[in-house]
Structures are given as C-alpha cells and as structure tokens.
Amino acid sequence: xxxxxxxxxxxxxxxxxxxxxxxxxxxxxxxxxxxxxxxxxxxxxxxxxxxxxxxxxxxxxxxxxxxxxxxxxxxxxxxxxxxxxxxxxxxxxxxxxxxxxxxxxxxxxxxxxxxxxxxxxxxxxxxxxxxxxxxxxxxxxxxxxxxxxxxxxxxxxxxxxxxxxxxxxxxxxxxxxxxxxxxxxxxxxxxxxxxxxxxxxxxxxxxxxxxxxxxxxxxxxxxxxxxxxxxxxxxxxxxxxxxxxxxxxxxxxxxxxxxxxxxxxxxxxxx
Numbered sequence: 001x002x003x004x005x006x007x008x009x010x011x012x013x014x015x016x017x018x019x020x021x022x023x024x025x026x027x028x029x030x031x032x033x034x035x036x037x038x039x040x041x042x043x044x045x046x047x048x049x050x051x052x053x054x055x056x057x058x059x060x061x062x063x064x065x066x067x068x069x070x071x072x073x074x075x076x077x078x079x080x081x082x083x084x085x086x087x088x089x090x091x092x093x094x095x096x097x098x099x100x101x102x103x104x105x106x107x108x109x110x111x112x113x114x115x116x117x118x119x120x121x122x123x124x125x126x127x128x129x130x131x132x133x134x135x136x137x138x139x140x141x142x143x144x145x146x147x148x149x150x151x152x153x154x155x156x157x158x159x160x161x162x163x164x165x166x167x168x169x170x171x172x173x174x175x176x177x178x179x180x181x182x183x184x185x186x187x188x189x190x191x192x193x194x195x196x197x198x199x200x201x202x203x204x205x206x207x208x209x210x211x212x213x214x215x216x217x218x219x220x221x222x223x224x225x226x227x228x229x230x231x232x233x234x235x236x237x238x239x240x241x242x243x244x245x246x247x248x249x250x251x252x253x254x255x256x257x258x259x260x261x262x263x264x265x266x267x268x269x270x271x
Contacts, residue, residue, distance in 0.1 A: 009066030016236040026266040028175035034059040044260025062088040085150035085158040106153040111136040116267040122250035125177035126264035136163040148192035156228040168230030179241035180216035
C-alpha cells in the first residue's frame with residue numbers, strides 16, 4: 001500500500017493508513033510548514049545543518065503540536081550510516097533536542113509509552129516500525145551503506161530480542177527518498193548490495209551504461225524486511241522521489257548539501 005499525503009495541523013506529511021488505523025501517531029515530514037528561512041526554508045528539522053536553533057525548535061514545536069506528542073519525550077538518531085540500533089528508555093528523553101546524545105545509532109526502538117522517536121532523511125530512506133501486539137516502535141535511517149548492512153533487518157532483530165516482537169506482527173512504512181529513477185551510482189553501491197544480498201538484490205539494480213547504475217533503495221529495504229520475517233502485505237511505501245520532488249522534500253543531491261532535513265516520526269501512546 002502507498003503512503004498518502006495528509007496535513008496535520010498545518011504540517012504536510014505522508015502517513016501509512018495501516019499505522020493510522022492502528023492508532024499510532026507517525027508521519028514523514030516534508031520541507032513545508034515551518035519557520036526556517038533561506039536555504040532552510042521552511043520546515044527544517046535538522047539541528048546540525050547550520051540553521052538558527054530557535055527556528056528549528058519552533059519547527060519541532062509545530063510538528064509536535066500537529067500530532068500531538070510531547071516534545072520533551074523525543075529522542076533523535078545519531079546517523080553514521082552503520083547498523084547500530086539503540087533501545088531507548090525514559091532516560092533518553094530529550095536527547096538530540098535539549099540534551100547531548102551519548103550514542104551512535106541509525107535505528108532507535110522503544111516500548112516506553114509516551115516516547116517519540118525521530119530519524120532524518122534528505123535522499124536517504126527513513127522507515128518506521130510498529131508492533132501492535134507487544135506495543136513497541138522503531139525509527140530507522142537507511143542510506144545506501146546502512147541498507148547494505150541490513151539496518152532494517154537489524155532493527156527487527158533488536159525489537160525481537162528486546163520486546164519479544166514477532167516479525168510477522170510488524171507494520172512497516174518506508175518513507176520518501178531518492179528513488180530508482182534518480183539514484184545513479186558507481187559500481188560500489190550495487191557491489192555492496194550484491195555482497196550482502198546476493199542475487200536477490202539484482203531486481204533492484206539497473207545498469208545504465210558507462211559504469212553507472214540505478215539503485216532502488218525502497219525495494220532493497222523491503223527485501224531486507226521480508227528476509228527478517230515482515231509480511232509483504234504489511235509494508236507501506238512512499239512513491240515519492242526526493243530528487244524529483246525537491247520543492248516538496250529536502251534533497252541532498254539537488255541542493256549539493258546546502259539544505260535542511262525532513263524527519264520520520266513515530267510515538268508510542270500511553271496505555
């Protein structure tokens with residue numbers, strides 16, 4: 001199933017109808033609906049991009065009000081393009097916003113009610129996970145290096161180990177990212193994918209010629225989820241390409257790095 005466009009409060013975003021029906025607050029933001037200016041206009045949620053901190057915090061307040069969720073209980077990823085996953089507790093609340101982070105993790109998971117997890121993208125894929133049985137959530141950043149390392153599969157495994165999650169119960173949402181139409185790479189990217197996934201990766205790689213390839217990050221991450229035991233029928237995916245729709249989303253390639261960041265956000269409501 002495709003993600004759909006909605007506006008919560010005054011914040012445009014994409015959501016999964018399956019997760020919405022399950023009652024879990026979540027969404028993939030765009031670059032629209034905030035107060036940032038210049039190259040960060042307008043909904044920049046990246047605190048390390050060089051934007052005015054007070055404007056970024058106001059953007060967070062607007063997003064939190066749209067769901068609504070408690071801004072004081074947010075936890076942000078520290079994205080290093082690896083496969084580390086951190087189990088978040090209430091001791092982590094506020095890390096990344098008003099408290100320093102003491103971890104490196106491209107995946108965050110929790111079963112603590114009230115906690116909101118945040119991952120960032122601007123061409124890289126971000127993904128959200130929800131276990132409605134054991135009441136646990138995950139937020140994941142999957143660039144091509146993290147994809148090759150199987151960060152989504154590692155996150156599913158971490159939820160299973162920490163919370164007893166059965167992969168077949170999970171709902172998953174894959175957000176907007178640079179898509180197969182635009183993700184042109186050298187041979188190092190397809191080589192990393194086939195080294196990790198063997199021939200199963202080949203349907204998601206197209207040779208363009210002259211040593212260039214087009215790579216489908218959404219398809220590859222859906223493949224990892226399937227290998228981890230997540231049902232194909234429970235994976236919802238955005239059809240948007242961040243480079244094609246650079247006026248709607250932040251695109252690192254289009255802006256040549258002069259940009260803000262959008263976020264994938266998921267919160268676990270109290271019992």
